[in-house]
Amino acid sequence: KQEVTQIPAALSVPEGENLVLNCSFTDSAIYNLQWFRQDPGKGLTSLLLIQSSQREQTSGRLNASLDKSSGRSTLYIAASQPGDSATYLCAVRAGIQGAQKLVFGQGTRLTINP
Amino acid sequence: KAGVTQTPRYLIKTRGQQVTLSCSPISGHRSVSWYQQTPGQGLQFLFEYFSETQRNKGNFPGRFSGRQFSNSRSEMNVSTLELGDSALYLCASTYLGGSGEKLFFGSGTQLSVL
Numbered sequence: 001k002q003e004v005t006q007i008p009a010a011l012s013v014p015e016g017e018n019l020v021l022n023c024s025f026t027d028s029a030i031y032n033l034q035w036f037r038q039d040p041g042k043g044l045t046s047l048l049l050i051q052s053s054q055r056e057q058t059s060g061r062l063n064a065s066l067d068k069s070s071g072r073s074t075l076y077i078a079a080s081q082p083g084d085s086a087t088y089l090c091a092v093r094a095g096i097q098g099a100q101k102l103v104f105g106q107g108t109r110l111t112i113n114p
Numbered sequence: 115k116a117g118v119t120q121t122p123r124y125l126i127k128t129r130g131q132q133v134t135l136s137c138s139p140i141s142g143h144r145s146v147s148w149y150q151q152t153p154g155q156g157l158q159f160l161f162e163y164f165s166e167t168q169r170n171k172g173n174f175p176g177r178f179s180g181r182q183f184s185n186s187r188s189e190m191n192v193s194t195l196e197l198g199d200s201a202l203y204l205c206a207s208t209y210l211g212g213s214g215e216k217l218f219f220g221s222g223t224q225l226s227v228l
Contacts, residue, residue, distance in 0.1 A: 034217070043118070043204055043219035089157065093215070099170045102147075102217070104157040 002027045002094045006105035014113050015082060021075040021108045023090035028068045031093040031100055035064050035075050038087045038107070047088075048075070080112045116140065118207050118220035126226045132193040135223045139186050139207030145169075146188040147217070148180060151202040160203075163188055192225075200227045 003026045013019055023033070032051050036044040048057045048064040050073070056065040063076040073090055089107040093100050119138040127133050139146050147162040159172040163182035180190040186207075192199055202224050206217040 032215070036219075041202075041222075041224070043120075043221045044206075044217075046216055046218065049216050091157075095170070101159045101162065101170050101172065102149075103159070104149075106156045 002030075002092060002103045004090060004092055004103050004105040006088075006090060006108050008108060009106065010109040010111075012111040012113060013080060015080060017080050018076070018078050019080055019110075021077070021088050021090075021110070023073040023075070023105055025071045025073075025092050025103075027094060028071055029094060030068065031095075033064075033066055033073050033090060033092050034102070035062075035073075036089045036091065038089060040087075044089065077110075082112045082114050085110055085112045118205060118218050120203075120205050120220035120223050122223060123221065124224045124226075126228065127195050128228050129195055129197060131195050132191065133195060133225060134189055134191045135203055135205075135225075137188045137190075137205030137207075137220060139188070139205075140209070140218055143207035143209055143218070144186055145208035145210075145215075146182055146186065147206050147208065148188070148190050149204045149206070150174075151204060151222070152200075157204070160190065195227045197227050200225060 005024045034049045035047045038044045050066045061078040066073045087107045087109045091102045091104040121136045145164045148160040151157045162170045166182045177193045182188045202222045204222045206219045209216045
């Protein structure tokens with residue numbers, strides 16, 4: 001059974017710092033991995049999608065890496081801003097062809113202090 | 115393009131009642147998936163529909179059901195509500211592009227069971 005773990009559960013840093021969020025998964029047989037952002041009481045916004053054959057994806061100040069063999073992914077946020085404050089979730093798509101589903105981690109609640 | 119629309123935004127029900135939640139995906143997206151989010155369990159997959167057919171189902175009791183219409187709109191139904199069904203229910207529609215399947219989430223329906 002695929003399990004996804006995110007550490008730390010919460011993180012508070014001053015504005016301007018670079019930071020790394022971690023995600024680990026137990027079964028390396030994944031289809032892809034996706035990082036999402038969730039603001040309080042809202043839905044999820046997709047940030048980056050990494051296919052199983054890829055090593056990393058970048059979008060603006062965000063960079064996500066994937067190491068399937070070790071079951072790990074990291075989300076790097078450069079020059080953090082107060083607007084980056086949110087909960088960040090990673091999810092892996094896994095399962096047999098035609099019956100895949102997303103398995104989510106519990107998320108990291110990020111606070112950027114001005 | 116309009117985003118994923120979920121209605122209603124908030125719902126209060128009592129134990130034993132049933133409830134129907136609605137989701138309208140982004141125009142052109144044929145896949146809709148549903149998730150339950152609670153503070154204790156996090157985000158859990160309920161089911162996924164593609165072209166009116168249920169393609170995959172999570173580990174929820176039979177009280178949870180869904181369907182998809184020919185216009186891709188989807189509904190989920192929960193019968194005989196229990197206190198533990200209180201949660202944020204999220205719907206996502208899927209875009210299949212060159213970089214893989216990307217999910218777009220609605221803002222969710224916050225269900226409170228009293």
